[in-house]
Amino acid sequence: MSSRSRPLVHPFDVEVPQLREEAAVNNGDPHEDTVIMKDVQGMPGTSVGLALRLFQFAFAAVSVAVMAATSDFPSVTAFRYLVAALSLQCLWSLSLAIVDVYALLVKRCLRNSRVLGFFTIGDGITSTLTFAAACASAGITVLISSDFNNCAENHCTRFETSTAMAFVSWFLVFPSFFLNFWSLASR
Amino acid sequence: MSSRSRPLVHPFDVEVPQLREEAAVNNGDPHEDTVIMKDVQGMPGTSVGLALRLFQFAFAAVSVAVMAATSDFPSVTAFRYLVAALSLQCLWSLSLAIVDVYALLVKRCLRNSRVLGFFTIGDGITSTLTFAAACASAGITVLISSDFNNCAENHCTRFETSTAMAFVSWFLVFPSFFLNFWSLASR
Numbered sequence: 001m002s003s004r005s006r007p008l009v010h011p012f013d014v015e016v017p018q019l020r021e022e023a024a025v026n027n028g029d030p031h032e033d034t035v036i037m038k039d040v041q042g043m044p045g046t047s048v049g050l051a052l053r054l055f056q057f058a059f060a061a062v063s064v065a066v067m068a069a070t071s072d073f074p075s076v077t078a079f080r081y082l083v084a085a086l087s088l089q090c091l092w093s094l095s096l097a098i099v100d101v102y103a104l105l106v107k108r109c110l111r112n113s114r115v116l117g118f119f120t121i122g123d124g125i126t127s128t129l130t131f132a133a134a135c136a137s138a139g140i141t142v143l144i145s146s147d148f149n150n151c152a153e154n155h156c157t158r159f160e161t162s163t164a165m166a167f168v169s170w171f172l173v174f175p176s177f178f179l180n181f182w183s184l185a186s187r
Numbered sequence: 188m189s190s191r192s193r194p195l196v197h198p199f200d201v202e203v204p205q206l207r208e209e210a211a212v213n214n215g216d217p218h219e220d221t222v223i224m225k226d227v228q229g230m231p232g233t234s235v236g237l238a239l240r241l242f243q244f245a246f247a248a249v250s251v252a253v254m255a256a257t258s259d260f261p262s263v264t265a266f267r268y269l270v271a272a273l274s275l276q277c278l279w280s281l282s283l284a285i286v287d288v289y290a291l292l293v294k295r296c297l298r299n300s301r302v303l304g305f306f307t308i309g310d311g312i313t314s315t316l317t318f319a320a321a322c323a324s325a326g327i328t329v330l331i332s333s334d335f336n337n338c339a340e341n342h343c344t345r346f347e348t349s350t351a352m353a354f355v356s357w358f359l360v361f362p363s364f365f366l367n368f369w370s371l372a373s374r
Contacts, residue, residue, distance in 0.1 A: 185368070
């Protein structure tokens with residue numbers, strides 16, 4: 001940049017837009033970022049993002065409620081873990097839904113690097129825990145219902161419902177995580 | 188761009204570097220990309236990337252071998268699924284290790300968008316399947332060993348070893364996936 005040769009007569013009408021473009025590319029002009037990234041629905045501070053958070057919360061809450069309603073879930077470690085992981089998912093999604101509501105009401109942009117990094121790491125951890133819990137529960141539910149054919153003594157339907165809701169909740173966290181990570185990596 | 192005003196006398200010594208920079212920013216000049224991205228070890232076509240692939244393959248192969256050596260694994264769906272998923276992981280990691288060896292031998296750069304996209308999607312699918320299999324097996328292994336205390340009749344140690352190897356294999360796929368995804372998103 002500094003070694004660029006310059007004409008003796010400065011044509012200001014050319015230099016000014018050129019410098020502004022370089023500044024936008026090098027320093028990440030906030031106005032430029034806002035224009036580029038406002039189009040992606042589903043990110044924090046958008047209405048689709050808020051809807052995703054509310055559905056994540058709802059399915060996680062249903063999963064915890066159905067599992068906790070069975071009398072014998074504390075005897076299986078994976079089911080106890082499912083209740084713990086999905087409760088964490090509930091809290092995380094509800095918190096971010098409240099942040100989204102605030103951002104939508106005051107029309108504030110949440111997309112700076114620190115906020116995006118925090119949301120991405122949080123989404124990554126909670127979605128991994130939720131997926132692990134759903135898989136462990138699915139393994140045991142299939143073991144009870146298909147391998148042992150022991151649904152007469154166990155609440156197979158409830159276990160299956162809870163596991164399915166956990167998978168749906170994980171499936172809904174994935175777009176949030178993906179969009180946050182993509183926009184974090186692409187800046 | 189097209190509406191930019193231009194001086195009547197064209198100063199060619201200024202215009203040429205300006206255009207080249209714009210082309211590098213807009214079109215992704217391959218030379219610029221190579222310079223920026225060659226530093227990241229662990230990506231396809233680097234020695235660390237090859238080492239990651241070989242370790243993924245090795246741990247997945249050990250996991251499959253230990254599980255397949257137990258006599259009663261076909262009676263449990265989750266253990267059959269573990270063998271299937273980890274076999275797929277073996278094939279995928281071995282294939283990419285061979286591609287990496289080829290790229291290192293002929294000093295060819297594998298980092299264009301299509302190749303990175305293919306590797307990222309493949310890593311994402313195999314790592315998700317591997318993680319799901321590991322979690323399901325872990326749930327059942329904990330159920331047998333801790334909840335039922337039934338290790339006298341079952342091969343608890345083998346199940347635990349196989350599950351642990353599957354988790355290690357997943358853990359080693361993660362950096363490959365992360366680096367591919369990051370470099371795909373950041374271009």
